[in-house]
Amino acid sequence: MKRTFIGIKIKAQERFLNQLVDIRQRLVREKINWVNPERFHITLHFIGKSSDQLIESIDHELCALIPDFPRPEIRIARLGVFPNVRKAKVLWADLEYGEQLIELQQAIVKIMKQHGQEVEKREYKPHLTLGRLNYPPHRDRLNKVLEHYNHTVFDEQIIDGVTFFESQLDRTGPSYFPLHTYLFNEAIVDRISR
Numbered sequence: 001m002k003r004t005f006i007g008i009k010i011k012a013q014e015r016f017l018n019q020l021v022d023i024r025q026r027l028v029r030e031k032i033n034w035v036n037p038e039r040f041h042i043t044l045h046f047i048g049k050s051s052d053q054l055i056e057s058i059d060h061e062l063c064a065l066i067p068d069f070p071r072p073e074i075r076i077a078r079l080g081v082f083p084n085v086r087k088a089k090v091l092w093a094d095l096e097y098g099e100q101l102i103e104l105q106q107a108i109v110k111i112m113k114q115h116g117q118e119v120e121k122r123e124y125k126p127h128l129t130l131g132r133l134n135y136p137p138h139r140d141r142l143n144k145v146l147e148h149y150n151h152t153v154f155d156e157q158i159i160d161g162v163t164f165f166e167s168q169l170d171r172t173g174p175s176y177f178p179l180h181t182y183l184f185n186e187a188i189v190d191r192i193s194r
Contacts, residue, residue, distance in 0.1 A: 003167045004050040004179070006062070006108055008159055010040040010128060016076065016155040020130070023079070026145045031134040032091065039176055042074075042095065042126050044105050044162065045112055045119070054115060055179065059164060061111045062182050066162050070188035072101045076128055076155040079146050081137075088137050092127040093154060100190035101126065104162070158189055 012020070017037060024034060047058075075096040081088035102124065109119050161183040165176045 001049045001051060002055065002179075003048060003169070004055060005046040005048075005165050005167060006044045006058075007041040007163055007165055008044065008161075009163055009178075010042060010076075010157070012037040012040055013155050013157075019149075019152065019154055023130070023145060023149070026148070027091075027137075027141065029141065030137050032131040033134065033173065034131040035129055035173075039174070040128055041163075041165070041176065042128060044126075045108050045117075047112070047117060055164070058111060058115060059180050061114075062108075062162065062164060062180070065107055065111070066104075066182035067185055069104050069107075069184050070100055070190040071158050071160065071184040071186065072098055072104070072190045073156065073158045073192050074101070075153055075192055076157075077153045078151070079130075079149045080127070081133075081142070081146070085139055085142055085146070086136070088133050088142060090129055091131045091133065092129050095126045095128065096192055097126065098190040098192050108162075160184065 020037065024032075047054075050058075076093050077096055078094040080092055080094055082090040082092065105124050105126070112119055161181050163181045164179045166179055167174050167176055
């Protein structure tokens with residue numbers, strides 16, 4: 001069995017990487033396990049333990065689904081935390097996106113339901129995880145960083161495709177290995193309204 005999920009790989013551009021260095025410096029006293037930018041991704045659906053048969057069946061359906069979708073444009077902007085500043089466990093960057101990203105995620109969820117997979121009951125809120133906090137943060141310090149980056153656009157990208165990932169856990173954190181990448185329709189781009 002493999003641990004799998006479906007997601008979108010994010011390639012952080014130089015400006016975003018420089019801002020991440022600044023964020024880390026501002027939060028240097030916090031106990032945060034930072035996500036390596038090479039592992040940045042947006043999760044569309046977490047599957048979990050998957051047999052080879054399930055992977056093959058989902059792969060077949062995604063091969064048919066993804067090329068029908070336009071390439072989505074995303075904007076990575078602002079910082080936030082889950083669940084709240086006082087009990088923050090996850091530091092993330094917010095995403096702005098067009099309707100096609102949500103329609104894509106819903107189409108993938110439909111495929112998962114057809115395969116008997118459990119799906120999230122909560123509304124889908126795409127985000128980019130930057131780090132996981134090990135201890136409750138110093139609220140004032142964290143609030144200052146959140147406020148400082150409240151109106152910041154870190155990056156804008158037009159996404160090429162969706163990836164079916166295998167996730168392997170070890171003591172340094174998860175590593176992600178692409179099982180298959182599915183490309184969007186190159187001729188159409190779903191732009192974010194400005």
